Amino acid sequence: MTRRQETLLGLLGAAAAFGICEAVSRAGLVRRSYLPPASDVLVRAVRLAGDRDFLDGVGVTLRAWALGLGLACALAVPLGLLLGTVPVVEAATRAVLEFLRPLPSVALIPLVSLLLGSGTRTEVTLIAYASLWPVLFNTVYGLGETDPLARDTLRAFGFGRLAVLLRVDLPATAPFIAAGVRISAAVALIVAVATEILSGFGQGLGIFIAQAQTATDGTRDVLAGVVWAGVLGLAINGVLVGAERRLFAWAQEPRPEGARRTRRTQRTASSPGPQPQPQPQPGRGRP
Secondary structure, eight states, rough: OHHHHHHHHHHHHHHHHHHHHHHHHHHHHHHOTTTTTHHHHHHHHHTTTTTHHHHHHHHHHHHHHHHHHHHHHHHHHHHHHHHHHHHHHHHHHHHHHHHHHSGGGGGGGGHHHHOOOOHHHHHHHHHHHHHHHHHHHHHHHHHHHHHHHHHHHHHTTOHHHHHIIIIIIIHHHHHHHHHHHHHHHHHHHHHHHHHHHHHSSSSHHHHHHHHHHHSOOOOOHHHHHHHHHHHHHHHHHHHHHHHHHHHTTTHHHHHTTHHHHHHHHHHHHHHHOOOOOOOOOTTSSOO
16 A cells, blocks of 8 residues: 555545544534534634644643653663663663553652652653653664674674674664654653643643633633644654654565565475375286
8 A cells, every 4th residue: 555545545534533523513412512513623723823822832842742752762772772782781670660661650740740849840751751661662672683693793803892782783773763762752742741731730732721621611622622732743753754764764665574485485395205106007007
């Protein structure tokens, strides 16, 4: 399937979802105070693009998202390289990492707020904590997929561990790191908006949604804010996917899955096996 076909199918799916929501609300199956027509929500979301206060809040959310994601990458990549290349360190920290990874970042809001106070520092810390794990473990898994023959070749020519890491391990792991960053970008945006909603004060897209919840007939504004969050996530993912395809085009090539099967078939065909027995010909039997 080509990219154009994928885009057309995506637009078709979005149009179908829009039509279903519009029809359900217009038909009165759900009260409009609970589910306004999709067209009204879309119009409100478009009008918010001209609201300077709202755009300032979106900018605050994106700034916290960028800071948290950047901090997570700055910590996760070196730590992942260390864990992937030094088995002793990985074995010593495995239990701690597996204990910390399932902890939801939003559950740490009270603790982090007590330590750092309310504001951007708390939000950035929670974003960094939540988005650390995909980059970290993708880096470790990427190192496990590195070709050992390339490592041994450089070592045979006298290259040290650092040179092997920079010349072989890091380039081979880069596509895995990029995939982890793309996953962490979505996680970071979710945590940024959720932290703002739960904190309930300050400025940001989540603050707009939280304040709209308490307003009279604010469901339309809540859904419009959700639409903005979804559009931001879609735009961020599109940019990262495009950059990943440009930078690592060689990693996007499909692997020849049939290569092993072909080699196995050739080995089987060339290996000696039971030979077919000659069949008796008519008229050549015993007299």
